[in-house]
Amino acid sequence: MQHQESLKLQNQLCFPLYVIAKEITGLYRPFLDELDITYPQYLVMxxxxxxxxxxxxHIGEKLYLDSGTLTPLLKRLENKGFISRKRKKEDERVVEVFITEAGKALQTKACEIPAKIYKKIDATEEDWLDLKTSVMKILNKIEK
Structure with a gap:
């Protein structure tokens, strides 16, 4: 019976993490729609x-994304004029990504988003910090 209890959705750690990630990401959508970017594109920026x-x-390492996932994101951002990609002169296998003037202007608009998200969720700064600390502790253990 113990074994069956372990398979109940209410006993899973992964489920509330999945749901909160999905819900918080969803809160970003209207703000990011105004900027004409998706949440993954926002992370890249x-x-x-x-x-x-x-x-x-390096971008892929920071975001835990492989190049197969990252390359289409970068192409879309480049098509929108927010970034440019250039092959490194010393090693043409390496592609570097640079922010354009439009990308810098996007940053100015995006600066308002975190405060809007905090306001929508109405959690204390301490709650946010505790949650982030706990999640990062678990993530660091997974990475080892």
Whole structure:
């Protein structure tokens, strides 16, 4: 009987994590629609706003995405004019990604999004920090 209890949805850690990720991502949708980007594209842009000129591989490492997933995201962002991709002169196998002027303008608009999300959820700063700390602790154990 113990074994059957372990398979109940209510006893799973993965399920509430899945649901909260899906729900929080959904909260971003209307704000990102205004900017004409998706949530995964927003993640890529945040990485580049932090460190412009990263290689595709480095972006993938930061976002836990493989190049097969990342390349189409980058192509769409490039088609929208937010980034440019260039092969490194020293090693043409390496593609670096740079923010364009339109990408910099997008950053200015995107700066308002985190505060809007915090307001929608109405959690304390301490709640957010506790949740992030717990999730990062688990993620670090998974990575080892």
């Amino acid at each position: 945040m990485v580049l706003w932090e460190n412009d000129g990263l290689s595709v591989n």
